[in-house]
Each structure stands twice: as structure tokens, then as C-alpha cells.
Amino acid sequence: MKTSKEIFLLLLLSVFLLFGCSKAYSDPPTNSDTGYVKGADISWLPQMEATGYKFYSDKGVEQDCFQILKDHGINTIRLRTWVNPSDDKASGHCSKEETVAMAVRAQKWGMRVMINIHYSDTWADPAKQVKPAAWVGHDFPQLLNDVYDYTSDVISALKTSGITPEWVQVGNEIPGGMIYPEGSSSNFGQLVQLINKGYDAIKAVSPSSKVVLHVDQGNNNSRFRWWFDNAKANGAKYDVIGLSYYPYWLEGNPDYTLSIDDLGNNLIDMASRYGKEVMVVEFGGEDTKAQNTYDMLIAVQSKVKAVPESKGLGVIYWEPEGAKSWSRYSLSAWGDDGRPTIALDAFFAK
Numbered sequence: 001m002k003t004s005k006e007i008f009l010l011l012l013l014s015v016f017l018l019f020g021c022s023k024a025y026s027d028p029p030t031n032s033d034t035g036y037v038k039g040a041d042i043s044w045l046p047q048m049e050a051t052g053y054k055f056y057s058d059k060g061v062e063q064d065c066f067q068i069l070k071d072h073g074i075n076t077i078r079l080r081t082w083v084n085p086s087d088d089k090a091s092g093h094c095s096k097e098e099t100v101a102m103a104v105r106a107q108k109w110g111m112r113v114m115i116n117i118h119y120s121d122t123w124a125d126p127a128k129q130v131k132p133a134a135w136v137g138h139d140f141p142q143l144l145n146d147v148y149d150y151t152s153d154v155i156s157a158l159k160t161s162g163i164t165p166e167w168v169q170v171g172n173e174i175p176g177g178m179i180y181p182e183g184s185s186s187n188f189g190q191l192v193q194l195i196n197k198g199y200d201a202i203k204a205v206s207p208s209s210k211v212v213l214h215v216d217q218g219n220n221n222s223r224f225r226w227w228f229d230n231a232k233a234n235g236a237k238y239d240v241i242g243l244s245y246y247p248y249w250l251e252g253n254p255d256y257t258l259s260i261d262d263l264g265n266n267l268i269d270m271a272s273r274y275g276k277e278v279m280v281v282e283f284g285g286e287d288t289k290a291q292n293t294y295d296m297l298i299a300v301q302s303k304v305k306a307v308p309e310s311k312g313l314g315v316i317y318w319e320p321e322g323a324k325s326w327s328r329y330s331l332s333a334w335g336d337d338g339r340p341t342i343a344l345d346a347f348f349a350k
Contacts, residue, residue, distance in 0.1 A: 040078070042321050077111045084132060155201065185230070278307060
């Protein structure tokens, strides 16, 4: 005859097996939130950690940066990738290998992943789109193969490591094109051929990943209509329109209240005019004006959520962890004390 203690232990074991409690310790955390994107591009993080930078919670407790971001509502991580980067602290790193390692880390924290392919060995943006050194001298047909092969290599490396990026950017801030001079927007036909090679490579390896085309000055509707009208006319293939929104970089550094309605109207127009989802893939405000940046982030999220038919996907803060004391960058959301500013609390807003 079993004692009451033995019966209790048997019941406890039955409950344990029934609900699969033993499994909870072996599975990585997952993010069940497949809705609104609350994101951060944190591509500087490996360098910051390698140089000894320490991250602290709101209460001053040293923590993994991912933990702090997650505690502030971040559910998506964006990572840039350069072809053959240097190891310079500020303008290097972001190799395929480092990007894959960061994506694996993000997934373990339950984050969704966006990959931002620059098609350069360093920064690519409206001011510069420098061709990778290894591609210099290649004719246009070879450049098309270069784009396909490199894109396929990056996405395949992610897949091998168990990562399916939810979004992949073909180029970064490309109003003037990419891979100059052949991919300049002065020859939109060639630019679109390069874009479509990237698209095809992504879909061949990871069909579910959505392809993003990204233009800066998200409040500038005429800029976006010109660019995406040309993209459409030349047969560009993509799924999502990505926008940058940095009032700080607009002429005269105006307060966001003077351009936020233009951003909202442009988001709605892009979704309606081209039938695409839209996302603010880069955002930032001054670290020394944290309350203003908080208010701006609240306003930007509101504008994105107002896009009809749920086509406004979300907002990604660019390098919120990139504290000025380390990066010399003025638009992070981190203070000199190693803690996040109140700006990041805006991601908690409903």
C-alpha cells in the first residue's frame, strides 16, 4: 500500500509529464508577437562589447543589452551586412559571419530578425554607395552575378544557422541607387536589374522573407513617388517600402512636429499607391533631448499604426544602444551613465 507521500509524488510527476515541464528548459525562448514591429538596429553591439562597454538597466544593474532592449518592449532586431569590411571600431565589422552570430543571438532572445544588405564594404547611404573592392572592374553582367551570389551566400549562411529573417533589405537608403556607377538611379533600368537579382536570391533560399526597398526622408512624398514610380515602371520586385525618418538631418534641424504629418501622409500614400506594406526602418532623435525623442517616437508609431488595412508594420530605432560616449553618435537612446534614456519607454505605448 502506497503512503500519502508516495501518492503525492506520483501525482506531481503526472502533472509534470502532462504539461511538458521538462521541455521548457531545453527550448530557446520564442517571440509569439507576430504583429507590430518595435525594433532596434544594434549592429554596433559586437564592437561595443569587444571594447569593454557595459550596459546597465534603468535601475543601474549591469545586464546583457538584449535583456535591456527586451524589457523595453523591443521585439525585432535589424542587422547590417557589409561585403568585405575592415575591423575598424566605427566603420568596420558587420561581416557575414558576425551578422549570422548576432542573428542567432537575437533569435535566442525571442526576437524577430531583419537583415540590411549594404552591397558595399562600408557605409552605404544617400551620400555614398561605394562598390565592394572585390567587384571593382567587373562588367555589368558580372555585377548582376555578384549581387545574386553574395545575397544567396548571406541568406544561406543564416538558414544553415537556423535563422529565417522575416525581412531582408536589398540596399540601404538607395534614392540615388547602389553599387555606383552602374546601379545609379540615373539608369533606373540597370538599378532595378540589380535589385531584382537580390530579390531572386533571397526568395530562392528563403521564400517567406519579405524584401524591403529603403529610401530616406520618409516625410518627402515627392521623393518617394519619383523613386517608386520609376521602380514600378522598370519592374522592380519587392514586398515592403522602408522609410527613414530623422528630423535632425532635415535642413535647419526642425522639430518633428513640423514634418510628422507629412510622414503620416506619405506612409498612407505609399501603401495605397503601390499596394505595399510600409515600415519606418530607421528612426532616431537627439539623446540630449530624450523627452522630445520619446514624444516623437510615440507620434511616429501612431502614424504607422494609422495606415489602413494594417499595412503599417512598425518602427525600428537605429542604434539606440550606441551611446555617444562610445560612438560619438548623437541620436542614440542611451545616456552617459550606460543606461537607456526615457526615449525607449515609448515602445511600451499602446
